[in-house]
Amino acid sequence: MAKSSSALGTPEAAARTSLTTRILAVNIFALAMLAGGFFYLDSYRAQLIDARLEETATQVRLIAEAYAVTPPAGRPQLLSKFGLLTDTRLRVYAYPSPTARAAEVPRSFDSWSVSGPTYQLRDPAQEEWQKRVARFLDRSIDIIVDADHPEHFHEPDHDTLAAWPIALRATRDRNIATSVERAPDRTPMILAAIDVRRPDGSGAVILSTENQRDITRIVRAERLRLGVVLLIVVLVSVSLSLFLARTIVRPLRRLALAAHRVRLGRAREVQVPRLPERRDEIGTLARALSDMSMAIRQRIDATEAFAADVTHELKNPLASLRSAVDSLGIVKDPALQKQLIDVIRDDVGRLDRLITDIAEASRVDAELARARFESVDLGTMIEGLLTTREERGRNGDVRVAFARPHRGTAVVFGDGSRLTRVIENLVENAVSFSPAGGLVQVAATRDGDDVVIRVEDEGPGVPPDAREAIFNRFHSDRPEGEEFGRHSGLGLAIAKAIVEGHNGSIVATDRDNAPNGARFVIRLPAWSR
Structure with missing residues (x-):
């Protein structure tokens, strides 16, 4: 059964990956961790929205209390001032009767009718290309970080209480209801509703809507700063990685090539670069390899010379021995035969001493290394x-x-x-x-x-x-x-x-x-x- 492994998870995979690639991969991995700051920005945006929701709920509660104690004639001016101060649009849906259904409750007041608009929903199709690029980046990053997807905000065709789910929720719960929706240009809309009806069923529901464009502006500004920093760090990191790879890989490649030529033995004098200008570990390695190659060359030369000397030294006694042996079969004189036998004995003893000393000379270095x-x-x-x-x-x-x-x-x-x-x-x-x-x-x-x-x-x-x-x-x-x-x-x-x-x-x-x-x-x- 075949076994799978990650790209760089095994020594075999690492061996197939160049050192330059691995250096870049390690540095880019560190940069990816820095890029995780975008996740932090999404969390930061969520915290801003939560804070705005709490702030809006507090404001709506204060508005409701002020609304309840203000005479009916002064309520329009009160709500319009609140709308101007908080940049919100305040709407009131007053129940015509205690038994009226939500669909029958029309809008009875709109702060914009008094103070004018406090925010403007922008049409994305009418904005400049820079804004479109920014929204594209927003969508891309939201997909990457798996951000929440609020519902789209739109003004109802018939502005009644039933057209606002948040208002219905506030009516049902008899409490403050808040929610976040997304404007057409992807900016957050903060909605809050509160039921201010009296126990007899009469009263109204106050709805607050606010376009929190500044949240998007703050997040985009932070994202731009983070992007600039990330870009600078990426350029510096890649440059340093390439420089580091060059200072490491190039000399190692030269050393590997020289070692390969030494192994092939095609050149008698292979010059292993010593890299005298390097004062680091690579320079130490280069000089060690150079010294090692010279020592190997000297050892090979000495071995070849020793083999030639051994051949030469063995030829003399062997030639004498061969001559004596050949003559021994021809000579019939006992005295000459005895002389030839003495010569053979001396040559054999000479060969024995020579071989013994040769063996001693050849193994002395190896035995000293193990002694x-x-x-x-x-x-x-x-x-x-x-x-x-x-x-x-x-x-x-x-x-x-x-x-x-x-x-x-x-x-x-x-x-x-x-x-x-x-x-x-x-x-x-x-x-x-x-x-x-x-x-x-x-x-x-x-x-x-x-x-x-x-x-x-x-x-x-x-x-x-x-x-x-x-x-x-x-x-x-x-x-x-x-x-x-x-x-x-x-x-x-x-x-x-x-x-x-x-x-x-x-x-x-x-x-x-x-x-x-x-x-x-x-x-x-x-x-x-």
Whole structure:
């Protein structure tokens, strides 16, 4: 069964709607709430009419009381003055006899016959076009707000008591009756009637009619002011919405296009806009995406270079291995066969070391990203490492000295096993370059906010132009006389990757006040509680 949803009520619908449309929709919704002021105006008009009804009822009551105590000869003048003062038309319907029916009660007095008209019912067909437009707006807004629809007011052809339902109601209820009707030009007519008959049935009914044109004028004036304000707010809101959408959507569109080109990979150097002039979240996002794309590009370049280096490094032992294997089936001399077998064994061992180091180099970054760091006392760690090397005889005839720091002074925050690998690679490198009987010195000290580790040897040292290259993968500068293939050239590269993964640095320099030898200096942020 299909499920329906509102236009913007689901994430799928929002995803199909542009950001500009959503910004405009939100702002226009707020404007629609402001437009609800028209409902308030309808309520305001109803309150004005109710107040006028109460005021008219009070006036008619006062007129009736004055009418009752005034001699018959003075009543016409009294009613005409009241009509002039209140802008109303007062009519009197006097009962000719106590038993007379309403249809038989004619109009006995009309204030207009004395004072003249106090209001004028206007013919809509004779008014200017502005008034017609105003009435059209009145009708439209009344339909929107579902306003009440009073009956149409019209003067009866035969002005008798029976022609006025409100007068009949006042007669029936023996009380004041009021009502609102609508003049031809849609202005409200306030009607009020009161029965002033005596208990014997003689007397009259007084009817008051008044055209409250000022109510329509007040409401229209308020509506005009509200409309002007609403129009200004709409223009400002739409302008600000478009400006906001432009400042948000356009840069996001540029970033999305650049990201799409990066994903397609059709251009080697895709420039993601950095938007340096933006100092907001979008500018931060742009620069983050730009940095991310450059990091991805560098990672891809490094991966491609690494793959090319791996291919190159594997070809040499594989070529040697293939040659030895092919020759082994041809050579019949046992001595030569033994030499070929030794070559195969060495090549296999070389491949094994190379593949092991390649695997270590390729996964060091990923493992550092997942590692759980903890406080590591480098003094204790280095001491244990060097003791193990000495016990296994891995230093040969080279002496290794360690200036152990005070406990707790050389503490960093990191992965202990990885940091052990760094020191192991540096010590192994120093031992391999040291002459027979040479001395390798290891030290760990605290320097301000850093822990500094130094590994020095008495070997030939590192030429200044090679101090960056030695940290590249598969760098092949080895000491003279070393058997080929014993090292993969990845030790220092792995050490640098681990150090930088701990927000540290590693450099190669000359030893102080020494004719030869190399010094490797590692700086790591010290751990503080």
